Amino acid sequence: MGKLDGNLGPISGVAPEGLFFRKFLIAGWIIQPNTKGIKRMVNRNIIYITTVIIIIILLSGAFLYINSKTSNKADTQGIISVTDDEGYTTNLTAVPQRIISLAPACTQILFAIGDGGKVVGVTDYDNYPYNFSAWIAAGNMTSIGGYSTPNMEAIASLHPDLIVSDSINDALLPNMRNLGYKVIVVNPTSIAGVYQDINLVGKATGAETAAAKVVANMTSTISNIEAKIAAANIATKPKVYYEIWSDPLMSTGSTTWINDVIDKAGGTNIFGNVTQQYPTVSSETVVSLNPDVILLPTNMGTGTPFYGSVAAVKAQAGWSIINAVKNNRIYVIDQDLFAEPGPRVADQVYAVAQCLYPQLFNSTS
Numbered sequence: 001m002g003k004l005d006g007n008l009g010p011i012s013g014v015a016p017e018g019l020f021f022r023k024f025l026i027a028g029w030i031i032q033p034n035t036k037g038i039k040r041m042v043n044r045n046i047i048y049i050t051t052v053i054i055i056i057i058l059l060s061g062a063f064l065y066i067n068s069k070t071s072n073k074a075d076t077q078g079i080i081s082v083t084d085d086e087g088y089t090t091n092l093t094a095v096p097q098r099i100i101s102l103a104p105a106c107t108q109i110l111f112a113i114g115d116g117g118k119v120v121g122v123t124d125y126d127n128y129p130y131n132f133s134a135w136i137a138a139g140n141m142t143s144i145g146g147y148s149t150p151n152m153e154a155i156a157s158l159h160p161d162l163i164v165s166d167s168i169n170d171a172l173l174p175n176m177r178n179l180g181y182k183v184i185v186v187n188p189t190s191i192a193g194v195y196q197d198i199n200l201v202g203k204a205t206g207a208e209t210a211a212a213k214v215v216a217n218m219t220s221t222i223s224n225i226e227a228k229i230a231a232a233n234i235a236t237k238p239k240v241y242y243e244i245w246s247d248p249l250m251s252t253g254s255t256t257w258i259n260d261v262i263d264k265a266g267g268t269n270i271f272g273n274v275t276q277q278y279p280t281v282s283s284e285t286v287v288s289l290n291p292d293v294i295l296l297p298t299n300m301g302t303g304t305p306f307y308g309s310v311a312a313v314k315a316q317a318g319w320s321i322i323n324a325v326k327n328n329r330i331y332v333i334d335q336d337l338f339a340e341p342g343p344r345v346a347d348q349v350y351a352v353a354q355c356l357y358p359q360l361f362n363s364t365s
Helices: 016-030 035-077 104-112 132-137 152-158 167-178 191-205 208-231 257-264 283-289 310-314 345-356
Strands: 080-083 089-092 099-101 119-122 162-165 183-185 239-242 293-297 330-333
Touching: 080 191, 099 104, 104 119, 104 162, 104 191, 119 152, 162 167, 162 191, 167 183, 183 191, 191 208, 191 257, 191 345, 208 257, 208 345, 239 257, 239 283, 257 345, 293 310, 293 345, 310 330, 330 345
Parallel strands: 099 119, 099 162, 162 183, 239 293, 293 330
Antiparallel strands: 080 089
16 A cells, blocks of 8 residues: 655555545645634534524424314315215215204114204104104204105204205205205115115214214124024025005015015015015915015004004905914014114114014014
């Protein structure tokens, strides 16, 4: 390795073209700079750079804070957009605080997801989860009229920021929307559709988390029922006739949530191949399909059963040869429970399962 020459002569091993670099190196080694001036310059640069960094940090923090506040405001006061079962998209600029329910199923959903305190009007047919007739009489709730005949003056007096309905009031909805009311419609045709509608109402009212919990509980209950039936290794599902009216005879087809209820309870709907929601059927067809179980509702809002009595059903011409009649497997079910496609659908599945498989499901199971 070459040595430093005291006469600044050539350094052994260094090529001539490196002469400039060599002189610069040696000069830097030997000549001592004015350190005080350099230090002052360095200090000024450090102060300048530090100041710039602090300003950048402060500006970044302010931006993040403002952005966070704006984001939080959008979460609570921004546009909520929902598309209902009829394909209509409703935009809400804030979480609704005054809600009218035009259908008992809608009322049940609203109360199940914790929005009951926001409900200011219900129909005269609402009776769950509370005795709303008593509430109305006491002045704690407002009646907006009948299920299919809502009173527009009563609705206007309540100044709703959201109306939840089912499809029975479809003819009135365009006028409601033209008047500026925000209306969403639920019309499920299956249990999955019920889940979807609970989540839909939850989104529209700012109760998405609560709605998801309701759906999760329902799903779990129904799954447990199905698992219990599956574990019993039942060879053949019982055939079920569900009567919803008697003059003329009407049942439930494949595009209703009740068809799904029968299926998940371990039965086969004898009209499950009919796409019409509530087909009119003949007595002869019921006899020919020979159901193993007949389900009759307690009433249809009339106070007395439309079919008269179980004895009258058995006595119909030709029905004596039906398995359900011969084996005394005609069950009267609670119409209040089965009337609505809402949060009590899991209870409906359990009630039907009790009728179909009494050996598996009883009052204590």
